[in-house]
Amino acid sequence: QVQLVESGGGSVQAGGSLRLSCAASGDINSLSCMGWFRQVPGKEREKVAHIYIDSGSPRYADSVKDRFTISQDNAKNTLYLQMNSLKPDDTAMYYCAAQRRGLSCVQAPFTYWGQGTQVTASS
Numbered sequence: 865q866v867q868l869v870e871s872g873g874g875s876v877q878a879g880g881s882l883r884l885s886c887a888a889s890g891d892i893n894s895l896s897c898m899g900w901f902r903q904v905p906g907k908e909r910e911k912v913a914h915i916y917i918d919s920g921s922p923r924y925a926d927s928v929k930d931r932f933t934i935s936q937d938n939a940k941n942t943l944y945l946q947m948n949s950l951k952p953d954d955t956a957m958y959y960c961a962a963q964r965r966g967l968s969c970v971q972a973p974f975t976y977w978g979q980g981t982q983v984t985a986s987s
Contacts, residue, residue, distance in 0.1 A: 873981030886960030
């Protein structure tokens with residue numbers, strides 16, 4: 865089992881920045897990748913970015929490319945999402961998630977989820 869706890873959400877003006885953190889605990893070695901998702905009420909959940917733990921290779925949704933950066937600190941078992949140039953459309957509940965080894969990081973639903981942290985960017 866893996867536990868994920870997000871922090872760092874909040875409210876900013878459009879154009880501002882926030883950094884989200886996700887502290888992971890438990891059987892970290894069972895994971896192949898971790899990612900950030902977001903969801904607005906009434907809309908489907910969207911994957912924002914994910915990172916392959918072994919290689920550190922990131923992947924981004926087109927909507928956040930060049931504005932958001934996903935990174936990991938393996939010594940602290942922590943995942944980050946640096947969000948710059950925030951737009952009102954980025955307003956959502958952001959979730960940290962992790963995927964078990966052997967399951968796709970692209971096509972399969974992630975296995976473990978945090979409780980979410982709210983991000984609001986106002987114009």
